[in-house]
Amino acid sequence: MDIRQGTAADAEAVAALHTRSWRTAYAGIFPDDYLNGPLVGRQAALWRDRLTGAGDDGGQLLIADNGGGIAGFAYLLPEGxxxxxxxxxxxxxxxxxxxxxxxxxxxxxxxxxxxxYLEVLKRNTAAIAFYERHGGTKAREFVERFPEGFELDVLEYSWSGQVTA
Structure with missing residues (x-):
């Protein structure tokens, strides 16, 4: 598996994987009408903007390419x-x-x-277990209000040293 920089050519595939991942990981957490409705357009617009320069936020997209397509991705966003x-x-x-x-x-x-650091939904216990297994430390907890009219509890995890296996 290779890790490479994402490009504008990856926008559609990243948006599709992002949507599949949310629908799987957040089923029963996000409202069904959100996961099966506006999410698709939201993800497509997000990645099109980020990767074509229209929404240049200084971020960096890392793609895990397994030779058969995108196996995963990470997006790093500098904030001071x-x-x-x-x-x-x-x-x-x-x-x-x-x-x-x-x-x-x-x-x-x-x-x-x-x-x-990252933010993870408090009810996403599989992700929380993954982050803790890899050395993440819970830093704070807050409520995120979504424009679609719902709220979810969020945890922030951080790393200031090496990620553990």
Whole structure:
């Protein structure tokens, strides 16, 4: 598996994987009408903007390419002295294959001396277990209000050293 920089040519495939991942990981957490409705357009617009330069936010897309397509991706977003790991998604059929750990280690390497952090839904227990297994430390808890009219509890995890296996 190769880790490469994402390009505008990846926007459609990344949006599709992002949507599949959310529908799998967030079933029963997000409202069904959101996961099966506006999510598709939201993800397509997000990745089209990020990768064509229209929404240039200084972010970096890492693609895990297994030779047969995109196995997973991570998006790093610089925020002063910290780096937000804004997305870390693995194709649902490849969960527990090591792809997520490889992407997380590359994200930490990309953060350099800056703290790497991410936000995860509190009810996403599988992701929380993954982050804790890989050395993440819970930093804070808050409620996120979505424009579609619902709220979810969120946890922030951070790394200031090496990711553990």
């Amino acid at each position: 002295d910290r780096i937000l790991l804004d997305n870390l998604h693995v194709d649902p059929g490849l969960k527990r294959s090591g792809v997520g750990g490889v992407l997380l280690r590359h994200a930490l390497d990309g953060a350099g001396t800056r703290e790497l």
